[in-house]
Amino acid sequence: MDVRDRIAGLLASADPADQVGFLRARFEAGLAWVHFPEGLGGLGAPRDLQQVVEKELAHTPQPNIGLQAIGLGMAAPTILAFGTQEQKERFLRPLYTGEEIWCQLFSEPGAGSDLATLATRAVRDGDEWVVDGQKVWTSGAHHARWAILVTRTDPDVPKHRGMTYFVCDMSAPGVEVRPLRQITGEAEFNEVFLTGVRLSDDLRLGEVGDGWRVAQTTLMNERVAIGGTPGRRGGGMIGVVSDTWRSRPDLRTPELHQRLLKLWVESEVTRLSAVRLREQLAAGQPGPEGSGMKLSFAKLNQELTGLDLELRRDLGYDDWSFRRSEDVDMLGRGPGYRYLRAKGNSIEGGTSEILRNIVSERVLGLPSEPRIDKDVPWKDLPR
Template identity: 55%
Template sequence: MTTAETPPDAGAVEALAREVVAAHPPATTPLTDLMGAWYDAGLAWVHFPPGLGGLGAERSAQPRANRVLREAGGPEPRTVNTIGYGIVAGTICRFTPPETAARLLRPLATGEELWCQLFSEPGAGSDLAGLATRAVRDGDEWVVNGQKVWTSLAHKSAWGVLLARTDPDVPKHKGLTYFVVRMDSPGIEVRPLRQITGRASFNEVFLDDVRIPDSQRLGDVGAGWFVANSTLGDERTSLGDRVPARGSGTIADAIDLWRARPDRHTPVRRERLTRLWIRAEAHRLTADRARVSAARGTPGPESAITKLVGSELNQAVYEFCIDLLGAEGALVDTYSPDAPDDVSGPTALQRKFLRSRATTLEGGTSEIMRNVIGERVLKLPQEVRNDKGKPWKDVPR
């Protein structure tokens, strides 16, 4: 047995995971019950405190627990609630009272309440701090007006995390406040955006006099940029740390295709595949280092490295696959907003190629990641900013 003073090690976490799947076989247990048991056992986020879906263990133990769940026929937990698990949960844990966190985290973990991220706007994507959505205090509530865009899963979500401007008279980074908001609140309208894949999982969201209780504010008034950077760090870690075992994952698609198409082999393509494999292995090792850093606390700028490298590698691998397919690479078996998320089937590689175009945009563009790495990791001089120190309202837009 472990105690609160001695958090379980990775071996104990794995043993606990085996107990949970033995008591709740994934093949016969409803998903919400299975993931509820997973949360109650402290396996949803093993590094969270006990009682909030965690065990106070090292974050590095999480992959071992998740592997047990997958091998027993269960899901990869993050697929149950993509934005919730990888992006929102950490912010809730850090910035809400334990009783509020518990109320929000359990239905998040079970997938009963999906989450979305209301950050980007038509005029504030890469320059997120320049956002214009306004929140004006009215007693114990805030009245919000504005527009968000590229909001994944907004059409299915029960909750969203929202960054809004509460003080236009100070520089842009200082006048922001962070909220959680019910997506069925009066005044919220969600409109789907069709993607290059044919699906419509992104959305634009309009907020018209949406009222949010002050109790749903995370962090202090005006401290939204600090809270948002916590969320963004988790997002980059989530996008960048999806690095499976050596030789598997994205690079395995290229290797499997290479073996299946000997008629398309050339020395140039062989060298290209070899270089991609080396990049994939370097990415895996770099991600392991970033996980160690993240395990010490709030994810830092190191997550930008794995996000940048992983997203560009993803594109390069599927560009290679399309080249290797030749004329077949132009075929897609479905182009519908209702197409399933499943990426199996005869033209799975083509759909993965189309989807990969988004990886260098979502979670921060590659250009922004390079700025983060240069300024926060390498400590290079910051870019010249014409708006530095100016009140947001005085910055031309």
Template identity: 45%
Template structure:
């Protein structure tokens, strides 16, 4: 019986793969086979965050939306999603098969849609949204019509996310939101935002938060780009002034938004950590870094070779960890603490590799002499501090792993310290 089930599953996967291949052959061109790195040939820009013009960014967003729409119409836009909301109702294995096939083709980068909206916000809406919200937003998001952003961080609520002060006050069947969010990726392209709001200031901070879906074109929503030191403006601050949101766009219970936030954060760490090295992956790969060492006449340098070997080992270990996490998801599990390990290793791998490369390049990193593969590292180097913050700082990730995986004592919180000091000042604690 088991062998027969496996045969049926194998046959089903073969049919799915043929269907996916037929779609890709008709809609996109095959990529040229990967060749060895030839120093000085091709584009040498090495970046993580972009610094494209507004016009170029818009062109890329339009291309991403068009490709997502084509995938969705062909049945490959949300392979694992429930059919009632526009999904295909298949397994994560089908998703993996399709991703592997699409990687062979030259297609637009859909990161602006997938990393935050489809990777974090979509699963959160599916888990906590009302039927009305699911029906309204999920098909539109996975068809590429709606881009979503995450309205979580604030000037005084970053690592301590539960310290959000943006207020939402109930007014009949609506909520009125006032406050400020910051470091909001893709807000300038988004039609939807998931906002954490303080709805009960009398409750402990983790228990007085409500999650609301905000239409980004609502009156009172003001998106202002933030200039990064690497040159681009991919982050934004978002001001919310008397923004009205129907209660039907609430996710989860009133004052129960922290549970909703945890769903988003776990999917965030899984999405970010599984990137490998994101858009800079080729630059920190063994072939590229080996070519850099050869060009700089350091390939036989024992110290440089040892450090390169350490980098490759770390990247391989991270890829194996991601595979283990993926197997867990395929078996029906939810993103767990291993996502925090992946996220931690992801940022550290990219940072270490970038610092290694810039040390090999030397002073040519500082001035654009025109030499291929030298000054181009500058942009990636300036991006690495952000990589150690986004998706949860390294300190936060280490605390999560220490407390939830290793079972170490919980680190004293600022709130606990403040309470203790207040008691001592009042004399009650003596």
């Protein structure tokens, strides 16, 4: 059946007034992710057909990106790549419809940029694993039903080889979520304590000890999700800054004009690069190019929000409302909020320093920096 025929059938049979019901029907019609297999939200079709679907269904109920970003952008492609058939059938539909929200349990107090040094332990006990440790900077953990979790299962081998990847039940005994207040006044992310958390082996994604490879799939998709989504020309933050420029002729100076022109060019280059990246994704899995896009996005967003704040400096910052950030889109907030929130762009989804290493080594082919701990057993690493 043609994609447009499926879209027409969906619109004829599903009630848009019922958000969850409509998204369930869309999933069953294979119109959630057309490149996913049939029966799992897709049609096994080329990825670029998704653009047709999104355009035709633009005015129908959509997944809540603020709440579902981690599930849609990171958990779903990882489950598709490494999950069993039972795991795919169990998790993908409620993940897409928003009936189950996901978070990411990766970073730790002592293992942020260097994820492979993580210390959260998972010890096998029959058909279960017992998990103990602490995770931090976990966005959305306060309302998540499930989490993607990376643990240390073998401390006697080098750090990249002793990791195992799980789906974690956030309602399981021993899972404690504590909010972390950030510079904007919100508690968008959390620290999560795992104490004697028991996970059945059927919640494992990939092979035991292969968690680093599974995590790379998640991280590459995360960086594409953050920095590789193409927007419309003149949209996003460059559109906001341009509108401010037009409305405040009293604040214009030649220096600010030059900055605006430079940022417009950079925004357009970044937008077109995102389009090209999406075209590359249509042919396979995301590669290191996503790291470059995320790096570019962070720098550009911080410069744009800074310029916008200069142009509207008389407005100040009065948005200490302690709301969750997913309640209001960033572009719908004030210039002070946007400026402060953008500071996190160069940290979340991989720090800019780490991403520069990835680009230099895997894109430009430059020599890698010395890594003296590469072959050292994890248990012998200094901490």
